[in-house]
Amino acid sequence: MERTRRYRYVGPAELRDQAIAADAVAVDTPTVLARWLAARRRGELAEPVTFVVALDGGLRLAPRRTEHVALAGGRDVLAAGEMMFAPTASGWGVVEVTNQSTGYCPDPDSWPAVGSALDRIGVEHPGDFTDKVIFRCCPACGERNVVRDKDFTCALCESALPTWWNFTST
Known part of the structure; x- marks a missing residue:
């Protein structure tokens, strides 16, 4: 069985300590997703939303300007980034997804956790x-x-960076 990496928060402590995720949702069904997206203002649907995959494999979403660490409740995650949704014939689908999270700095190899959560x-x-x-x-x-x-x-200092992912994880 493949071992899944857990990502610790590596961003500024002041963001971790004051972060609150307003209007966040744990998405466990397409209906929950559809209701949450329907509550977004038109402009919000034109931009990606913040996501994390929690340690239990669950997908959590919040408006884009929400800090990933707030969405995760300060805890480790399996993945973090941004997603863009669009209507499909069967409801909503993800059309863009990235691992862009400077708070967790997840490696692209975190995709399986994201794919599994969406599946x-x-x-x-x-x-x-x-x-x-x-x-x-x-x-x-x-x-x-x-x-x-x-x-x-x-x-910042022009030193060589390693070619492998080198942040602290568990």
């Missing part, structure tokens, strides 16, 4: 992240980095 509730999805973000922690200065164009150089 469990019967939501159509693209089968993988539509945009994969590569995060690395600089061993020299400790800065969180987004790797762009395969340039594994720290944006």
Whole structure:
């Protein structure tokens, strides 16, 4: 059986300590998803929502500007990022999904947790992240980095970044 990585919050402590997830939902059925999306303002549906996959494999959603750590209640997660939904013939489906979370810095290999959570509730999805973000922690200065164009150089101190995911996990 494949071991699933747990991601710890690696962002600023002040965000972790003051974070509250207003208007969040645990999605366990397509009906819960449809009701939550129906309650969004028109402008909100034009942008992605924040998501986490909790340690129990459940999908949690909140409006985009919600901190991932607030949505997770400060706990470790199996995945985190943003999702964009669109109507389908059978309800709602995910049309875009990314692992973009600077609070958890999940690796793209967190996709199976996302796919499983969506499959469990019967939501159509693209089968993988539509945009994969590569995060690395600089061993020299400790800065969180987004790797762009395969340039594994720290944006702050210009030290070399490792090619493997190197944040703390359990």
